[in-house]
Amino acid sequence: MPLLEIVKVPHKVLKTKSKPVSDFGPELQQLIDDMVETMRDAPGVGLAGPQVNQLLRVIVVEFGDEEDEQVPPTLYTLVNPEISKMSNETVMGIEGCLSIPELVGDVERAEAVTVKAQNRHGQVVKIKASGWLARIFQHEIDHLNGVLFTDRTTAIYRLEDFVAEGEDGEHPGTIDESFDPPLSV
């Protein structure tokens, strides 16, 4: 399975809305497998169709239990995902993106979401997520709508400054200190 090239800003595919998937045949299966491999190789915790130059509503996410590092990460491969419920409570967190090298930013997101989607075989699935997993889903579904974290951020930093300043604890932004460097999605 080949690794796919990850598209970077300012490529216009990243600002374009993706199309719903209706064909769950071998091409989609291959794309999903390649996206998973590309995400793991990057490494990242999420990847969306447009990031590999495919304007299809497909995301892959792999993320472990925040509380327990012993639990292996769960892989989600979702087709036509939509946020069907969103908590009123929001949280600030720092995000990076595989398509936006060298920058990270503070983004306010819903603390919890319910995602309605299809799995890779077309069956309907519903996932409840909170915390970082909820953030990753919101970031990836944004990609399908041509929205980047830089469209939502309230403060942006260069990754090298973030890491340097984070080490001595003087980073000016709101950081979840358990994630350093920030997750790339």
Ligand SMILES: [Zn+2]
């Ligand atoms: Zn991203």
